[in-house]
Amino acid sequence: MNTPHAPTVIAETRAWLEHAVIGLNLCPFAKAVHAKGQVRYVVSDATEPEALLAQLVDEMQSLADADPAQVDTTLLIHPQMLGDFYDFNDFLGLAEEALADAGHEGVLQIASFHPEFQFAGTDADDITNATNRSPYPTLHLLREASVERAVAAFPEAEAIYEANIETMETLGAEGWAELQARIKTAR
Secondary structure, three states: OOOOOOHHHHHHHHHHHHHHHHHHOOOEEEEEEHOOOOOOEEOOOOOOOOHHHHHHHHHHHHHHHOOOOOOOEEEEEOOOOOOOOOOOHHHHHHHHHHHOOOOOOEEEEEEEEEEOOOOOOOOOOOOOHHHHOOOEEEEEEEHHHHHHHHHHHHHOOOHHHHHHHHHHHHOOOHHHHHHHHHHHOOO
């Protein structure tokens, strides 16, 4: 397997954040932290679940200890493992347990992104799955307080999901493929 170098992984992930997440307004809260440079990008070289879990716990503590004005969120990108979405999904249970065991429940939360992300009850090729499709398997650590502030500032936060479905259906598979090509060349 030809593993991409960390600068390439970060560049593709940043381009995905800028063009897909922010560009399509899939997460209206992402633009501000990105513009302020408060997103920490970490590329894991882990090849075993235990090593990734240990790194995840370290990143949880690092985020919890950091000044939110400097680092408000962390993307832990792991290109060398959990390429199978079902393995990745299974790992999320361990990640949530680790969050609780480390005492970060109610302080941090984990969001998940994967190149083959699939919502329960959808077909693999359902375009709405693309809302959570990233260039590489990624665990997104967020501060609960930041999420709460963002939701309070957004009058209808529950409408984001429905808007994302509409955006992806309008974009369609061809539009998503074109966007992915732009992301690859934007790095």
